[in-house]
Amino acid sequence: MTRPFTQGSTDPTVQPVPASVVERVDAADSTLQNPKRAVVSLGANLGNRLETLQGAVDALEDTPGIRVKAVSPVYETEPWGVEPGSQPSYFNAVAVLKTTLPPSSLLERAQAVEEAFHRVRDERWGPRTLDVDIVSYAEVRSDDPQLTLPHPRAHERAFVLAPWHDVDPEAELPGRGPVAALLDEVTRQGVTQRPDLELRLPE
Ligand SMILES: Nc1ncnc2c1ncn2[C@@H]1O[C@H](COP(=O)(O)OP(=O)(O)OP(=O)(O)O)[C@@H](O)[C@H]1O
Numbered sequence: 001m002t003r004p005f006t007q008g009s010t011d012p013t014v015q016p017v018p019a020s021v022v023e024r025v026d027a028a029d030s031t032l033q034n035p036k037r038a039v040v041s042l043g044a045n046l047g048n049r050l051e052t053l054q055g056a057v058d059a060l061e062d063t064p065g066i067r068v069k070a071v072s073p074v075y076e077t078e079p080w081g082v083e084p085g086s087q088p089s090y091f092n093a094v095a096v097l098k099t100t101l102p103p104s105s106l107l108e109r110a111q112a113v114e115e116a117f118h119r120v121r122d123e124r125w126g127p128r129t130l131d132v133d134i135v136s137y138a139e140v141r142s143d144d145p146q147l148t149l150p151h152p153r154a155h156e157r158a159f160v161l162a163p164w165h166d167v168d169p170e171a172e173l174p175g176r177g178p179v180a181a182l183l184d185e186v187t188r189q190g191v192t193q194r195p196d197l198e199l200r201l202p203e
């Protein structure tokens with residue numbers, strides 16, 4: 001017969017469970033029952049950019065605990081944050097997910113997908129086969145440098161805001177306000193929709 005664990009157990013091998021562990025397990029349980037909405041930004045400026053973005057969408061959908069609910073139109077965009085003309089243009093898009101993964105596991109999965117597409121990390125904002133950034137995760141706000149939420153630069157990037165607004169015109173960036181208003185504040189120069197290209201939503 002198994003005895004339920006109690007704090008006052010007389011079994012000397014049974015240790016009390018630290019409150020921090022109980023808290024984390026409870027949080028994981030509640031996330032499992034209540035999938036969260038997350039938004040990820042996809043970017044590629046090396047290799048077959050469209051194929052890579054589609055591969056990233058498919059890989060996210062193939063992940064237990066992730067469902068891709070919507071994918072945006074594809075934009076061709078001038079590289080942001082670097083010397084003009086120093087890198088090939090990007091293809092960018094946004095995917096809206098429902099996930100039972102906690103934020104840290106979603107980041108791990110995003111980075112594994114980047115690696116599967118041979119992403120190398122050398123210089124900051126260097127050219128890349130694939131970038132998967134977590135733009136937002138429900139209402140979560142965090143200044144942890146490993147995973148800052150919302151993404152600390154999303155509000156200034158038309159290559160994130162424009163496709164996000166296309167798939168969810170009512171979207172809000174936690175702590176920053178409506179995406180529509182943020183989009184009015186940034187330049188859309190060099191951010192061009194490519195209606196001839198399309199990402200498929202996995203079936
Ligand atoms: N919201 C987030 N999404 C993805 N990575 C994040 C986030 N917040 C912090 N990071 C951290 O940023 C680190 C660098 O990520 P990455 O190399 O993708 O940056 P980048 O895409 O070149 O630049 P940027 O962060 O400006 O988009 C990652 O190792 C990750 O731990």
Ligand SMILES: Nc1nc2c(c(=O)[nH]1)N=C(CO)CN2
Nearest residue numbers: 043077078079080090125159
């Ligand atoms: N146009 C564009 N510029 C960028 C992008 C990107 O995805 N698109 N990603 C960066 C680092 O995340 C830096 N600069």
